[in-house]
Amino acid sequence: MPKSQGNTELSLVPSHVAIIMDGNGRWAKQRGLPRLAGHQAGTENLRKIIRACVEFGVRYLTIYAFSTENWGRPKEEVEGLLKILESVIEKELTELHKEGVQLRHIGRLDKLPEGLRQKVEAAIELTKDNKRLTVVVAFNYGGRDEIVYAMEQIARKGIKPEEITEAVISENLFTESIPDPDLIIRTSGEMRLSNFLIWQAAYSEYYVTPVFWPDFGKEELKVALDSYCQRNRRFGGLTKDDNEQYRS
Numbered sequence: 001m002p003k004s005q006g007n008t009e010l011s012l013v014p015s016h017v018a019i020i021m022d023g024n025g026r027w028a029k030q031r032g033l034p035r036l037a038g039h040q041a042g043t044e045n046l047r048k049i050i051r052a053c054v055e056f057g058v059r060y061l062t063i064y065a066f067s068t069e070n071w072g073r074p075k076e077e078v079e080g081l082l083k084i085l086e087s088v089i090e091k092e093l094t095e096l097h098k099e100g101v102q103l104r105h106i107g108r109l110d111k112l113p114e115g116l117r118q119k120v121e122a123a124i125e126l127t128k129d130n131k132r133l134t135v136v137v138a139f140n141y142g143g144r145d146e147i148v149y150a151m152e153q154i155a156r157k158g159i160k161p162e163e164i165t166e167a168v169i170s171e172n173l174f175t176e177s178i179p180d181p182d183l184i185i186r187t188s189g190e191m192r193l194s195n196f197l198i199w200q201a202a203y204s205e206y207y208v209t210p211v212f213w214p215d216f217g218k219e220e221l222k223v224a225l226d227s228y229c230q231r232n233r234r235f236g237g238l239t240k241d242d243n244e245q246y247r248s
Contacts, residue, residue, distance in 0.1 A: 010222075012229045014182035016060035017053065018136075018204070020196055021046075023188030023212030036080040041214035043084055047092070050101065052218040053133055056225060060134045062106075062181060064196050068142030071111075082116060085139065089119045093126065100132030106174035107141030108149070136178060143198035146174050175200055183228045185221075187213040205231050 021042055028038030046063065053061045066081055096103065103124055109117045120139075153172040154164060170176065180200040189210035193201070207224040209216065 010056060010225055010229060013057045013225065014205075014228050015058070016062070016179050016181045016183075017058050017225075018062035018064070018181040018184045018197060018201075019049070020064045020184070020186040020194060021213040021216075022186060022190055022194075024214060026188065027212040027214045035077055036084075038214060039077075039081060039084055043088055045214050045216065046088075048217050049221060050096075050133065050135060052221050054099070054101075055218075056221070058133065060136065060178060060181075062136040062138060062178075062197070064138045064141070064194070066107075066139045066141070067195060068107075068140060068145050069195065071140075082113065086116050086119060089123050093123050096135070097127050097130065100130045101127060102130040102132075102134045103127045104134055104136040104178065106136055106138050106146070106178075108145070109140070111140050134178070136175070138196070141174070141196075143193070143195045147199060149174065169199070173199060180204065183207060183224065185209070185216075185224050187211055187216045203233070205233065 024038035024042040025035045026038070027041060028035050031037075050061065065085070070081070071078060093103075105120055105124060109120060112120065147169075150169050150172040154168065157172075159168060175197075180202075181197060181204045184197070184201055184204045184206050186206070186208045189208060191208060197204075205228055207227050209220060209224065211220055
């Protein structure tokens with residue numbers, strides 16, 4: 001992990017970057033490798049992106065690692081993905097903790113094997129006070145399921161219908177204490193949300209690249225962040241320049 005923080009070359013650094021890490025399977029197919037080799041390569045690449053986020057000054061990084069729909073993939077691929085997650089925790093946790101990375105999880109842990117669930121919970125507990133970069137792992141996560149979860153929480157708390165606001169819903173999501181993403185990156189060129197952060201992404205900026213995830217390195221991330229710097233975020237309203245143009 002790098003020792004420096006922040007990057008003067010960027011005029012505006014998004015506080016929260018979320019990534020749909022797509023293209024591992026196609027990356028492997030191009031090389032005549034099994035799909036799991038692509039997922040392993042994608043995991044290796046994640047180390048580079050975490051380092052780059054720290055260097056550029058990003059505060060939150062959310063990665064879409066495994067969706068609620070991914071359980072429908074072949075059994076050997078699902079088991080392989082679970083083993084990769086377990087291996088990452090075992091091999092990387094000490095270094096991530098040492099470098100001040102806080103690990104968070106969004107999604108439902110109850111479907112994970114008991115041993116893996118305990119390791120995820122232990123990693124979250126160990127790193128909970130770290131402040132340098134928060135890495136949010138979306139595993140067994142789906143945007144629609146998250147909204148169902150929020151409704152379940154609201155019902156359990158006995159909140160009346162007339163008391164339900166956007167703020168109340170946000171407070172009961174998996175991401176209840178995590179700011180909404182400023183920038184969502186999707187690799188591999190696909191133009192869809194894939195059930196990812198559909199509540200939180202209402203006013204996020206999007207960046208899509210044809211580069212497969214295992215090849216999406218620091219320079220590609222820098223291009224995405226540069227693109228974000230050029231955006232004019234209105235959040236449904238008008239900027240000062242827009243108002244002046246309207247009046248003229």
